[in-house]
Amino acid sequence: MRKRNVFLFIQAALCILLCVLLSAGAVRLYAEGMTQRAAGNVESPVFTREAVLEKLTSLVPLFLLALGLLAASAVLNIRNMSPQVRDPESERNLACAGIAEPSEDMKRERETQKKLSWLGKAGAALCVLPAALYLCVPSHFESTQLEEVMGALLLHILPWLAAAFGLLCVTESLRVKSMERETKAAVMQRRNASSSAPRPGEEKRKNLNDEKRQRWIRGILLLAAAALIIHGVLNGSMRDVFIKAVHICTECIGLG
Amino acid sequence: MDKLKNWWRSHRPTTRRLAQVYCALLYNANLKGFVEGKIYTGPVKNVCVPGLNCYSCPGAVGACPLGALQNAAASTGARAGTYVLGILMLFGIILGRTVCGWLCPMGLIQELLHRIPTPKIRKSRVTAVLSLLKYVILAVFVLALPLWYGLRHNLPLPAFCKYICPAGTLEGAVGLLANEKNAGLFSMLGLLFTRKWVILLVIGLACVFCYRSFCRFLCPLGAIYGFFCRFALIGVRVEEENCTRCGACIRKCPMDVRHVGDHECIHCGACMDVCPTGAISMRAGKITLKASERASGLKADPVFEKEQEKRTRRGRCVWAVLLAVLLSALVWFNFLAPSGTEEDRVPVPSATEESTAPVGHAVGEQVEDFTIPTTDGGTFHLRETRGHVTVINLWATYCTPCVQELPYFSQLAKEYPEIRILAVHSGLVTEDDIPGYIAGRDWDGIVFAVDTEDGAVYSRVGGDALLPRTIILNARGEVTYNEAGSMSYEKLETLVKAAE
Numbered sequence: 001m002r003k004r005n006v007f008l009f010i011q012a013a014l015c016i017l018l019c020v021l022l023s024a025g026a027v028r029l030y031a032e033g034m035t036q037r038a039a040g041n042v043e044s045p046v047f048t049r050e051a052v053l054e055k056l057t058s059l060v061p062l063f064l065l066a067l068g069l070l071a072a073s074a075v076l077n078i079r080n081m082s083p084q085v086r087d088p089e090s091e092r093n094l095a096c097a098g099i100a101e102p103s104e105d106m107k108r109e110r111e112t113q114k115k116l117s118w119l120g121k122a123g124a125a126l127c128v129l130p131a132a133l134y135l136c137v138p139s140h141f142e143s144t145q146l147e148e149v150m151g152a153l154l155l156h157i158l159p160w161l162a163a164a165f166g167l168l169c170v171t172e173s174l175r176v177k178s179m180e181r182e183t184k185a186a187v188m189q190r191r192n193a194s195s196s197a198p199r200p201g202e203e204k205r206k207n208l209n210d211e212k213r214q215r216w217i218r219g220i221l222l223l224a225a226a227a228l229i230i231h232g233v234l235n236g237s238m239r240d241v242f243i244k245a246v247h248i249c250t251e252c253i254g255l256g
Numbered sequence: 257m258d259k260l261k262n263w264w265r266s267h268r269p270t271t272r273r274l275a276q277v278y279c280a281l282l283y284n285a286n287l288k289g290f291v292e293g294k295i296y297t298g299p300v301k302n303v304c305v306p307g308l309n310c311y312s313c314p315g316a317v318g319a320c321p322l323g324a325l326q327n328a329a330a331s332t333g334a335r336a337g338t339y340v341l342g343i344l345m346l347f348g349i350i351l352g353r354t355v356c357g358w359l360c361p362m363g364l365i366q367e368l369l370h371r372i373p374t375p376k377i378r379k380s381r382v383t384a385v386l387s388l389l390k391y392v393i394l395a396v397f398v399l400a401l402p403l404w405y406g407l408r409h410n411l412p413l414p415a416f417c418k419y420i421c422p423a424g425t426l427e428g429a430v431g432l433l434a435n436e437k438n439a440g441l442f443s444m445l446g447l448l449f450t451r452k453w454v455i456l457l458v459i460g461l462a463c464v465f466c467y468r469s470f471c472r473f474l475c476p477l478g479a480i481y482g483f484f485c486r487f488a489l490i491g492v493r494v495e496e497e498n499c500t501r502c503g504a505c506i507r508k509c510p511m512d513v514r515h516v517g518d519h520e521c522i523h524c525g526a527c528m529d530v531c532p533t534g535a536i537s538m539r540a541g542k543i544t545l546k547a548s549e550r551a552s553g554l555k556a557d558p559v560f561e562k563e564q565e566k567r568t569r570r571g572r573c574v575w576a577v578l579l580a581v582l583l584s585a586l587v588w589f590n591f592l593a594p595s596g597t598e599e600d601r602v603p604v605p606s607a608t609e610e611s612t613a614p615v616g617h618a619v620g621e622q623v624e625d626f627t628i629p630t631t632d633g634g635t636f637h638l639r640e641t642r643g644h645v646t647v648i649n650l651w652a653t654y655c656t657p658c659v660q661e662l663p664y665f666s667q668l669a670k671e672y673p674e675i676r677i678l679a680v681h682s683g684l685v686t687e688d689d690i691p692g693y694i695a696g697r698d699w700d701g702i703v704f705a706v707d708t709e710d711g712a713v714y715s716r717v718g719g720d721a722l723l724p725r726t727i728i729l730n731a732r733g734e735v736t737y738n739e740a741g742s743m744s745y746e747k748l749e750t751l752v753k754a755a756e
Contacts, residue, residue, distance in 0.1 A: 005375075012374035012465070019461040023454045030450040045443035052433075052442065073373045077263065089514065090503020097501055135396065141404055144411055144660065150419060153396075161392065165385050172381035218349055218487045225345035232339020236686075237328060238302055240654075241339060243684040244327045245301035245311040245319040248721050249655040250741050252323070252417040253312045253428030254452035255722075256444040 007069075007078055014066045018059065025055040088179040095186035103189050109182035113175050120171030127164035131157040271546075271571075272357065272524060276364035278582060279307060283361060284315030284427075285585040293435030295721050298593050304340065306347045307360030308477050310421070312428030314435070317589055320423070321347070322477045326398055326414035327654060330406035331686055344480055352488025353481045356471055357522030362423050363471055369463040377466040384512040386473045387520060393420065394476035410693065412654045416476060418448075425449075425456040441722075444741025467510040471522070482519035490540045491523045492516055498535035505531055613734050617718030622733045623648075624716045628680065631691040631704040641676040643731050645755045647748075648717055649702075650725040652682040653693055657742035658724040662699050664745040668752065669701025675752060676703070682714065682723065683707040730755045 033046030073079070096102070102110070134140060134156045143149055232238050250256060269277070283305045286296040296317050305318040321344055328337020347355060356363055370376075377383075397416040405413040417424050429449065432438050462469035471478055485491075494505075494516050505516050505527035513520045516527055516536060528536045528548040538546035544567070547560075613622045625639045638646070649665055651658035662679065669677050679702050681690055694704050707713045714720075717727045722740035728751050730736050736755040 008373055008375050011372060015372060015374060015461060015464050019457045023457050026450050026453045030447065033446075045445070047442045047445035047449070049433075049436075049439045049442045070372060074267065077266070078373050087503045087506040090501065090506050093501045094503060135400060138404075138408070141401075141408070144405075144409055146413065146656075146660075150415075157396075161389075165389075168385040168388075169382050172385060176381060214487055218489065221345060221349045221484075221487060225342045225349060228338040228342030228345060230342075232337070232342055235335050235338065237335055237337045237339040240327065240331060240335070240337070240686045241304065241319050241324045242299070242302045243652075243682075243686055244324065244654055245316075246295070246297040246721060247652060247655070247682055247684060247723050248295065248312040248428070249412075249414075249657065250444060250722055250724070251448060251657045252414050253310065253424040253432075254418075254449050255429050255432075255441060256446045256448045256741055 004078055007073065011066075011069055011073070014062070014069065018062055018066060021059055021062070025059075029055065088176045088183070092179045092183045092186070095183045095190070099186060099189060103185055105185040106182050106189070109178045109185065112178045113182070116171045116175045116178065120168050120175075123167040123171070124164040127160050127167060129160075131160040273364075273367075275358045276361070276367070278578060279305075279359045280309075280361035280364055282582055282585055283307065283309040283318060284313060285317050285582070286315045286589040287586065288590045289314030289316075290431070290435065293432060293437040295432075296589065296593075297721060298589075300589075304343045306351060306355040308362045308423050308475065309360075310424045310427040310431075312424065313431045315431070316427070317585070322398065322421070323414060323417055323424075325480075326402045326416060327412065329399055329402040330412040330414065331654065332403060333407050333410065334686060345484075348481050348484030349487055350489050351481070352484045352491050352523070353478060353519070353521060354488065354490050354523040355481055356475075356478045357524040360471075360477075361427075362475070363468065363522070365426075366463040366468045366470055369460055370467050372464050374464055379467070379510060379512055383466070383472065384514075387512045389473050390475055390479040393474055394479045398476045410653070410696065411659055412656050414656070418656070419452075420455065420474065422452075422456045422459045422470060425452045440739055441741070443739060468522075472512060472520070478522075485517060485519045485521065490545070491538070492521065492525060492527065492536055493539045495535045495537070498533045500533055500535075502532060505536060613732075617716065617727070617735060617738055619735050619738060621735055623727070623729060623735060626713055626716050628678075628705045628707070628713055631694060631706065634703075636678055636703055636705055638733070641729070642733055644674055644676045645672075645731060645752055646676040646678065646729040646733075647752065648727040648729070649677070649679040650682070650714060650717070650719045650723060650727075651679055652684070652686075652723055653690065654686050655723040661724060661743045662697075662702065664743060664748055666699045666701050667745055668748055671749075672752065673701075677701060678703045678705060680704075680713050680717075680719075681706040682719075683709040683711050726751075728752060728755045 029047055029051055033044070036044045037046070096106070099106075134153075140152065140156075141149060289296055293314060295312060295314055298317075300317050301311065301319050303318050304321040304324050306321065308322060309316055309318070309320055311319045311323055321340065324340045325337070325344065328340040331337065351359070393416065397420060401415040402413050405411045429452070433441055433445075459470050459474070466472075481488075506513060508527050508530040509516075509521070510526070511520050511522055517523070523538065525536075525538050525546060528538065528546065531548050534548040536548055537544050544563070546567070547564070613620060615622055615624045617623060623638065625637075627635055627637050630636050647665065647668070649658075649662070651662065653659065665677050665679065668675065679699075681704070683706065685706065690704070690706055705713070711719065717725075718738055719725055720740070724742060725740045726737065726743055726748070727735060728737040737751050
């Protein structure tokens with residue numbers, strides 16, 4: 001087991017190293033190219049095929065080592081552990097299934113979870129609001145200097161998004177804790193009291209109705225899709241797709 | 257021998273993996289594109305493929321739905337992109353996120369990277385929250401920015417493609433750069449490429465440690481298909497009456513699902529093998545495509561066995577048909593289809609009197625004479641520019657760098673009035689009113705023209721699928737510069753001075 005873990009960590013280190021070297025190589029080539037341009041040679045290319053190949057060639061031994069380790073792991077059957085995780089919500093649902101009258105503790109925990117869920121959503125919405133407001137102000141997007149616009153966009157949006165995600169993560173972790181407490185309470189109650197089984201008949205009926213409704217919606221959406229495609233063929237938007245697909249905008253694929 | 261058999265049993269590709277490889281091959285059936293370093297430009301590119309596959313990949317035979325959606329949003333002012341919406345809706349209703357799990361080449365790449373044996377980051381509440389990020393990216397980068405810049409500034413801005421998409425960098429940029437014939441493209445690489453290359457590597461590294469990181473947290477196409485999760489025809493279904501809500505499916509699932517078949521579920525079917533009651537199956541409407549064998553007693557059930565046999569037979573027939581389709585596609589795109597590349601349209605060269613240089617479009621050669629009607633009602637004769645440095649710019653309204661660099665050409669015309677500047681729009685036009693489009697901008701000093709649909713001017717000056725392209729001719733009509741990529745004013749000025 002320990003040998004296996006060492007192997008996994010070596011592989012991980014190699015992957016990170018390769019990525020860092022590949023990124024650093026590109027950044028370095030860019031920096032060197034820009035220095036040359038700054039020196040007055042405006043026409044000189046930032047990247048050249050020769051320079052890129054030279055950088056890549058220096059990484060070939062590391063690539064080969066990584067490939068060798070990969071082959072060895074396949075032969076020795078060293079694999080990732082199954083990504084099984086605990087799912088507190090399912091555990092809670094399973095523990096609570098069939099409990100007709102939840103205990104006070106369980107009810108309280110349910111309330112806490114509801115409150116936390118709302119708190120998380122409301123807090124996230126509040127955090128996202130300034131970002132949304134920034135997006136809604138046209139003057140922020142008046143300039144066609146896209147690099148500047150994107151830089152400002154990220155600067156104004158990312159902190160708020162990060163705050164929203166942070167808040168959601170915190171409330172979710174608290175909710176999970178509450179779920180675990182509820183599960184415990186449910187298990188205790190099951191031990192003490194008899195439970196009644198859920199009524200599957202009702203669920204089945206509900207499912208049948210759901211299926212029927214879904215079939216209808218699916219049919220309508222299919223018709224709408226067909227209508228949109230036909231309209232697109234007639235109004236020339238299909239041709240637009242073709243034109244964009246056969247003429248590459250060099251910036252769109254990251255060339256420059 | 258037994259050991260070898262066991263090894264093969266545990267390592268052999270699953271049906272899903274075969275489907276992923278199949279789709280990657282089918283979407284990129286133009287294998288000769290990799291050899292020639294050119295993209296496929298035939299009529300099949302009218303059709304969007306369901307998965308994320310960059311249409312700038314030399315092998316790509318179809319259009320990328322996400323790229324097409326952004327361009328449709330950017331050109332809403334000209335016409336509504338109903339075709340792309342319809343296609344996405346169709347894929348969503350029929351397949352939903354089954355596309356992500358079974359038919360997406362980017363999904364395949366991410367899963368293969370995740371197979372590298374390293375310690376893994378398991379899903380948690382944090383990853384579940386992070387999975388919301390893709391909706392933000394969809395709203396901002398795929399819809400809002402292209403729509404705003406398209407409508408307000410008439411500037412096409414496929415923001416997701418330009419700033420994030422790793423498929424574009426890997427399949428398009430690296431795919432083209434890898435070919436020696438495209439060595440000239442290296443000269444246009446700069447900050448944009450460096451940034452996108454680093455993004456690609458970070459995403460790749462994240463995929464090694466965290467299952468389908470791009471798909472779970474960033475991919476807007478998955479977010480779109482996720483909206484159809486409740487109505488998709490094909491997908492994993494749970495029979496509620498057999499479900500005990502044990503949660504084994506959720507524990508097994510590497511995605512951030514809350515229940516099987518929700519908007520995060522990619523219908524990979526991994527949960528089917530762990531369901532203790534066999535309540536989960538892969539279905540297409542009422543037809544069961546794949547059922548779990550784990551339900552107790554099911555294996556011994558003759559009805560189940562009969563059904564399973566029927567499914568296997570059906571599966572073999574489907575695979576035979578699919579293989580035939582793939583082989584036909586490979587043969588067609590690589591050997592039979594007309595290439596549609598610019599080379600085919602190059603006319604037979606004829607020598608001109610002023611220069612003894614051979615006719616062509618490479619540096620040192622002289623461009624064959626042409627005449628083209630201009631958008632202001634006049635005519636541009638290349639021969640009449642002899643004695644002046646001439647700059648020819650190939651552009652299109654749907655190309656962001658093209659539109660952004662044209663002011664530099666206008667500035668050049670003001671600074672150097674003796675220089676002749678011709679901007680030729682591609683013969684493939686998405687904007688119905690090109691003169692109107694130009695009139696709304698301050699692009700004085702440039703003579704504008706629209707090429708014919710068969711690319712008469714483009715073929716003479718060496719224009720290909722890459723835009724923008726700038727060609728500079730000296731006073732004798734000889735090419736001194738001919739490269740694709742965007743231009744800065746400083747570079748343009750230096751090149752023009754060199755031509756003088």
